Amino acid sequence: MRRSSSAAAVIGAAVVLLSGACGTAGEKPLSQPVATASPAAEQRVHDPSGVLVHLFQWPWADVAAECPALAAAGYTGVQLSPPQEHAVLPGHPWWQDYQPVSYTLTSRRGDRAALAAMVETCHRAGVKIYADAVVNHMTAQAAGTGSAGTAFTHYTYPDQPAGSFHTPCAVQDYGDRDQVQQCELLGLADLATETEPVRSRLAAYLNDLLSLGVDGFRIDAAKHLPAADLRAILDLLDRPAVVWSEVLYSPTEPIQPTEYRDLGATLEPRYADTVSRAFRNGTLTSLADLGAQTGSPFTDLLPSTGSVVYVDSHDSQRNGSTLTHADGPLHTLAVQFMLAWPYGTPLVMSSFAYDGFDDGPPADAAGRTRSVVCDGKAFVCEHRLPAVRALLSWREAVGDAPxxxxxxxxxxxxxxxxxxxxxxxxxxxxxxxxxxxxxxxxxxxxxxxxxxxxxxxxxxxxxxxxxxxxxxxxxx
Structure with a gap:
């Protein structure tokens, strides 16, 4: 979830979101590897590994059907869209899924039984499943009904007891730690994650997913709850889980990704911005030191170990900050580079087609997501491109070589x-x-x-x- 184009809120009627011979020109002798290999033997216990794919808004039955082909191609894990009951909004925008109503496992992608069957099928194929976990907030709606039929108001939900929310206030100053972590992000009811009842309820939700075999979680909007609160929630899990947290970086803000690194991996969105800038402008020489910790604001990324990287995400492809499938061959080249370059754990975006920022996935009249058709008009399915799959086999062959x-x-x-x-x-x-x-x-x-x-x-x-x-x- 990005602060300005996030899975976010409706306030009143307004949507607020969220050529030549061999020579020396351009050559760079290497006495040291440019970047360290993606972590293998040194892999931290709570970090994802291999190559992941975000099957954005895919129904559970379609994820299950895709898993054998994912394994054959070389993908090791799938990031799901949030599985909990979510708000149902007019037009069924994509971001309604990031507004939890309850922790019942019924969403527009399927119910609990379909989720459990999908996890089992994918595990048989050798593919791990990671759920996008929304634990910072509930909805931004005054009232409504969720995807499982649950009625709610802005501060009243069946799965959250009284006193579960911070006193309403808006996040306006990202230089103020308390405001960022105790006020409402885009009007979303902000959970008091410092309290034991909220921590216990969130942990129970994550444990329920673990009981179905889910292997771990992407923690949405992790920056908006203190690292100590997230640590306390994760400490209540019944078994170890892979975790990576969304903590967007700004050098001028007090909350930094390093605060969350002991919990697992973190996303490194600066990687996407840097790679996209290079491929858009044709200045590929700038990629020589990517991840080499040179001190440049464009290359001084977090360490490779513990970083999840991408060319585009469901957020960035809508705010124009990165390349997307709409950029055609340039986007494919950037994804191929990501898979070839030894930095972090790659996350390949697999999109549905859209015209407007708010557009949700292909759906029926009730808002239930239709079965995936990879025709570029419904779902784009970038992860299936032969040019991308080829780099998965190349990456596996070269291993950890620098x-x-x-x-x-x-x-x-x-x-x-x-x-x-x-x-x-x-x-x-x-x-x-x-x-x-x-x-x-x-x-x-x-x-x-x-x-x-x-x-x-x-x-x-x-x-x-x-x-x-x-x-x-x-x-x-």
């Missing part, structure tokens, strides 16, 4: 990792170049196009890369 033989110039970049070599041509024309790969001599196959090319005894590779595409080579 970046070597980095080269970048204008619209192009290239680097080696272990036995693999990755090249991006962002330009609108083909690029032919001889690269100094440092790889052993032999024949290599591009897992994206299927074409083969030879590396000579000096480690040189001559390759033509079509316009706005990437090549990812492995020994043939």
């Amino acid at each position: 970046v070597t033989a980095w080269w970048a110039q204008g619209d192009a970049l290239a680097f080696a990792r272990g036995s693999g070599y990755f090249v991006v041509n962002r330009a609108p024309t083909p690029m032919t170049r001889t690269f100094e790969t440092g790889l052993p001599a032999g024949r290599y196959r591009d897992v994206v196009s299927g074409q083969t090319a030879d590396v000579d005894g000096a480690g040189r590779l001559t390759l033509t890369v079509p316009a706005t595409t990437a090549a990812a080579l492995l020994p043939s």
Whole structure:
């Protein structure tokens, strides 16, 4: 949830949301790896691993049907949309799901039985399931009925006892810690998470999900509840769970992601902003130090271990801060780069098509989400793109190998990792170049196009890369 384009609130009638020969130009000798590999053996116990996909607003039955194909492609986990009962609003906007009414497991995507069956099916396929957990607040509505038929008012809900909310006030100053964590984000009734009854009820909800086999949680709007409160809630869980928290970063604000890192991973949205900026402007040389802790405000990211990264999210694709599926090949290139580059745990966005900011997923007259059709007109399903799936196999093959033989110039970049070599041509024309790969001599196959090319005894590779595409080579 982003502060200005979040899963957010309706106040009254207004919606408030939320080419050339081999040379030295652009080459950078590497005495140290550019970035550390995504954590493996050192993986912290509460961090996600592998490659995740956010099947945004997918019904539970469709997630279940997709899991065998996800496992075959190399995805290790799915982020779900919030599973609890949510407000039902006119037009059925996407963000109504982020306004909890109760912790009954009935949403527009299915009921408890469908959720449980989906988790079991996905586990059989080897795919883990992570729920988006909304624990900071309830709704912003004066009154209404939830997706399971529960009646509510703004401060009265069956699953929250009296005294569960902070005194109403609005978050206006993000430089004021108390205001951010004790006032209402966009009018959403703010839970008093410092109190034992609220903590116990939230923990009971998370434990209920764990009892169905859910493997962990994305904590929505974690910045808006103190880290101590979230820690106290997680301490009540019946078993260890993977956790990553949404804590948006600003250097001028008092609440920082580092406060939440001992609870599990945190999202690193600056990664998305940096990668999107580079691919939009064609300044790919700026990506050389991505994640190398250089001190630059654009590259001084949180450590790779404990960071979940993405090119776009359900929030950022609506506020214009990152590339999205609407950017076509540029977005695909950025996702391929994310999968090739050894920083953090990648989260691939899988969207539904939309025209307006508020648009919800394809639905029937009652607002129930329709079964997924990946035609680009209903659901976009970026995670199914062959060019993206190819990078999953490349990533698995190179493992934790660091970046070597980095080269970048204008619209192009290239680097080696272990036995693999990755090249991006962002330009609108083909690029032919001889690269100094440092790889052993032999024949290599591009897992994206299927074409083969030879590396000579000096480690040189001559390759033509079509316009706005990437090549990812492995020994043939």
